[in-house]
Amino acid sequence: MIWIDSLIQGILLGGLYALFAAGLSLVFGIMRLVNLAHGDLIVFSAYITLAFVSLLGLHPFLAAFVAAPMMFGIGWLLQRLVLNRVLGPDILPPLLVTFGLSIVLQNALLETWSADSRRLSVGTLETSSLSLGPITVGVLPVMTFITAILVIVVLNQISFKTELGRAFRATSDDPVTAQLMGIRPNSIFATAMGLAMVIAVIAALYLGIRANFDPSIGPTRLIYAFEAVIIGGLGSLWGTLLGGIIIGVAQTIGATINPEWQILAGHIAFLVVISIKPRGLMPRAFD
Amino acid sequence: MSLLTTQNLTAYYGDFQALFGVNIELNACETIAIIGANGAGKTTLMRSISGVLRNATNSVLFEGSEIGAKESDAVMRDGIAMVPEGRKLFPSLNVKENLLIGTYGRKVKGYWTLEAIYDLFPILQEKAEAPATSLSGGQQQMVAIGRALISNPKVLLCDEISLGLAPVVIKDIYAAFPRIKASGASVIVVEQDIAQALKVADRVYCMMEGRVTLSGKPSDLTREEIQDAYFGRITK
Numbered sequence: 001m002i003w004i005d006s007l008i009q010g011i012l013l014g015g016l017y018a019l020f021a022a023g024l025s026l027v028f029g030i031m032r033l034v035n036l037a038h039g040d041l042i043v044f045s046a047y048i049t050l051a052f053v054s055l056l057g058l059h060p061f062l063a064a065f066v067a068a069p070m071m072f073g074i075g076w077l078l079q080r081l082v083l084n085r086v087l088g089p090d091i092l093p094p095l096l097v098t099f100g101l102s103i104v105l106q107n108a109l110l111e112t113w114s115a116d117s118r119r120l121s122v123g124t125l126e127t128s129s130l131s132l133g134p135i136t137v138g139v140l141p142v143m144t145f146i147t148a149i150l151v152i153v154v155l156n157q158i159s160f161k162t163e164l165g166r167a168f169r170a171t172s173d174d175p176v177t178a179q180l181m182g183i184r185p186n187s188i189f190a191t192a193m194g195l196a197m198v199i200a201v202i203a204a205l206y207l208g209i210r211a212n213f214d215p216s217i218g219p220t221r222l223i224y225a226f227e228a229v230i231i232g233g234l235g236s237l238w239g240t241l242l243g244g245i246i247i248g249v250a251q252t253i254g255a256t257i258n259p260e261w262q263i264l265a266g267h268i269a270f271l272v273v274i275s276i277k278p279r280g281l282m283p284r285a286f287d
Numbered sequence: 288m289s290l291l292t293t294q295n296l297t298a299y300y301g302d303f304q305a306l307f308g309v310n311i312e313l314n315a316c317e318t319i320a321i322i323g324a325n326g327a328g329k330t331t332l333m334r335s336i337s338g339v340l341r342n343a344t345n346s347v348l349f350e351g352s353e354i355g356a357k358e359s360d361a362v363m364r365d366g367i368a369m370v371p372e373g374r375k376l377f378p379s380l381n382v383k384e385n386l387l388i389g390t391y392g393r394k395v396k397g398y399w400t401l402e403a404i405y406d407l408f409p410i411l412q413e414k415a416e417a418p419a420t421s422l423s424g425g426q427q428q429m430v431a432i433g434r435a436l437i438s439n440p441k442v443l444l445c446d447e448i449s450l451g452l453a454p455v456v457i458k459d460i461y462a463a464f465p466r467i468k469a470s471g472a473s474v475i476v477v478e479q480d481i482a483q484a485l486k487v488a489d490r491v492y493c494m495m496e497g498r499v500t501l502s503g504k505p506s507d508l509t510r511e512e513i514q515d516a517y518f519g520r521i522t523k
Contacts, residue, residue, distance in 0.1 A: 163391060169379040170388050177375040180337060181434065182363040182392020284379075 002256060005135050010252035012137065014228075014245030015145030016210065019203035021225035021232075021240045022151055023196030029235035030172045030192045031087060036098040039222030040105040041197065045071050045204035046213050047113055050120060060120040064205040068198045075197030079190040087189070102218065109215035120208035144206045148244070151199055152237045158195075168192060172235075224266065231273040233280030242281055246273060290315045290473055291336070291367070291442055296346040296355070298328075298335045305331040307497045313442065318464070318474040320488035322481055324517060327494040329477045330372055333446045336475075337369045338362035349442070364393045368440035372447045372477075374431040376419040383415040385430050389437040397439030398470040404433040407463050425456035432460070436467065443467065445476045449483060461487055481513060495519050 024038045035041075045067060052063035082101075086093040128139045159165035167188055171178040175185040207213060207221070227247055232239030247266045254265020273281065291313040298306040306328050313319055321329045334340040336347055338359035346355035354362055363369070368389065376385050386404055405412035408429040414422060419430055428448055435443055449457040457480070464487050467474060478484035484491060485505040493501040493516040501508065501516030 163387070166380060166384050166388055167391050169384075170377040170391075173377040173379050174375060176339065176359075177371060177377070178388075179358065179360045180339060180363060180369050180371060180375075181388050182360050182438065183388070184358075184360050184392075 001134055003253070006252045006256040007249060008132075008135055008137060009141070010249030011245050012141035012145045012248070013252060014241070014248030015141070015148035016203070016206055016244075017224045017228045017247055018148040018241040018244035019144065019151065019199065019206060020221055021228040021244055022148070022155065022237060023199040023203070024222075024225050025229045025232070025235065025237055025240040026155060026199070027192055027196045028229065030168050031189045032091070033083060033087060033094050033189075034091075034098070035196075036095060036222070037101040037105060037218075038098075038196075038200070038225065039218030039220070040102045040109075041071075041075075041218075042200045042204050042207065042221060043213055043215065043218040044105055044109060045197070045201045046120070046208040047109060047118075049201065049204055049208065050113075050118055053120060060122055060205060060209060063120075064201050067204075068201045071197040071201050072194040075200075076190045076194040079193035080186070083193065084186045084189055106215050106218065113215065115214055115216070117212035117214040118208070119212050120205065122209050126209060140206070140209060144210070147202060147206065148241060151202060152241055155195075155199075155237055164191065227266070227270040231270055231277075231280055233283035235284045236280070236282040239280055239282030243273075246270075289313060290317075290350060291475075292348045293332070293336065294346055294348060296332070296335060296342060298331050298340050298342055300331075300340075305497055306335065309494070309497070309499055311492050311499065311502075313473050313475060315473055316468070316471060317489050318468060318476065318487060320484035320491045321475065321477045321494060322479070322484050322491060322513075322517065323494035324479070326496075328497040329494055330446055331497075332494070333369065333372075333444050333475070333477055336362075337367060337444055360392055363438070363440075366393070366395075366438075366441035367444065368393075368435035368438050368442070369444045370428075370431045370435045370446060370448055372450065374424075374427045376427055376430055376434075378418065378420045380419060381416050382411055382419050382422065382430055385419045386411070386433045386437055389434040393438040393440075395439045399436045399439050401437065404437055407436075407466060408433060423456075425452050425459060428452065428456075428460055429463075432463065432467075436470075436472070440472055443472045443474045445474065447477055447479065449478065449480050457483065481517070493517055 020042060024035060027033050027035055048067045049060060049063045052058050052066050053060055083094060086097050126140060129136050130139060159168055167183045171183055171185050171188045179185055224247055228243035229240050231246060232243030246269055250269030251262050251266040255262035289312045293309055293311050296306055296309040309332060321332060323329050335342050338357050342355045344353045344356035349365060386401060410426055411429055411433060448460060476484060476487060488505060490504055492499050493513060501512060
């Protein structure tokens with residue numbers, strides 16, 4: 001029974017990793033930008049949400065609603081003012097800039113909020129649980145998982161059912177031709193980054209409720225997100241969820257065998273998948 | 288008054304000069320053809336007009352305003368739509384989505400709608416849900432033309448639309464031109480197939496090594512004149 005329990009907990013944990021990774025996957029899919037600051041932007045979103053909680057006395061879920069449009073704007077400006085300038089045939093400049101941004105963000109957070117670990121408190125919801133037959137699951141992990149699925153469904157709806165989504169995909173295929181068809185790639189990229197930051201707020205909300213956060217945890221969260229994106233198949237959001245689940249399950253099963261193995265098991269699962277399917281589990285049909 | 292003119296247009300790829308003072312003129316409701324051998328500068332001319340290559344602002348005039356330095360998306364929204372060389376369809380989009388992308392930046396009501404495009408090329412309706420790159424070369428070219436037309440452009444630029452297609456397919460595609468002209472669009476076709484160009488165009492410009500070497504109505508030009516301008520045997 002403990003194995004089924006580990007499996008279920010791992011799948012639910014995968015939802016959180018998928019939330020970390022969805023914004024990364026979206027941005028990579030559209031503009032081939034590997035955002036090394038994504039983890040720090042999630043932590044930054046958590047602090048912004050926390051600020052609304054402590055300044056305005058809002059419930060964290062409500063605070064996230066306020067933080068989301070703000071982070072959309074920050075993402076939009078970041079892309080417009082900084083990242084669009086470094087995107088190009090050379091992949092190194094955006095990597096360097098986002099790496100630098102990661103360091104700047106960590107230090108700015110440290111200056112502003114100190115190194116104390118913080119959390120977002122939602123009262124009894126944090127500890128309440130559901131009994132599913134012999135298994136007991138936490139309400140919060142279930143909510144996290146459902147939210148991850150909702151985020152992916154909404155992103156896919158945007159991508160495949162709206163005019164904006166068509167422009168996303170066309171720009172991803174061929175920015176020069178897309179521009180020839182009247183699309184401004186730079187503003188498409190800015191919108192995509194804004195959307196990724198909205199997802200970062202959602203990820204930050206569940207991250208902050210589930211565990212403590214401090215200014216330095218961004219990069220370690222980013223590693224799981226990267227692994228989820230890569231073993232899922234670059235650019236595929238369902239693949240990202242699947243990748244997140246695999247990492248999550250490997251971690252909880254590893255932890256069940258021996259608590260020391262939790263992190264290692266996730267990374268081993270990543271290496272195994274990538275050596276069997278180098279392009280990930282759900283790769284795009286072409287590239 | 289002419290709809291679109293280039294005035295002493297020069298264009299460069301880095302230090303390499305590709306166009307040397309090109310002057311062409313397109314009148315409203317007119318079709319002109321640009322012919323010339325490989326490397327004559329035809330595609331560079333198209334890229335300069337459409338804004339992929341940006342040049343001196345006064346080197347291209349469209350409806351009286353200077354657009355030589357505008358970016359391609361702004362030029363497209365002004366009403367100059369391009370059928371690019373090699374078709375350049377979006378592989379992630381199906382046929383219908385490829386067509387609709389033409390309406391993203393420029394929403395102008397006019398003759399051309401999705402239905403009108405399907406009516407012009409019925410096969411596209413049949414294949415609407417198919418990935419664009421699964422179509423045959425000729426069908427892909429139809430998608431590329433439809434994608435440009437659907438924005439109801441004032442000027443349609445067609446770059447080498449017969450390239451790599453079988454003669455019978457080329458005939459099918461050019462069969463659409465009378466309707467495109469009748470819809471009120473002015474057209475610039477770039478062609479290596481001289482016979483096809485002379486058939487479809489009201490006027491022809493022949494280019495060689497980045498310069499216009501000959502221009503005139505097809506009926507006024509002799510085969511020898513065109514050959515000389517095309518291959519550079521200038522005898523005058």
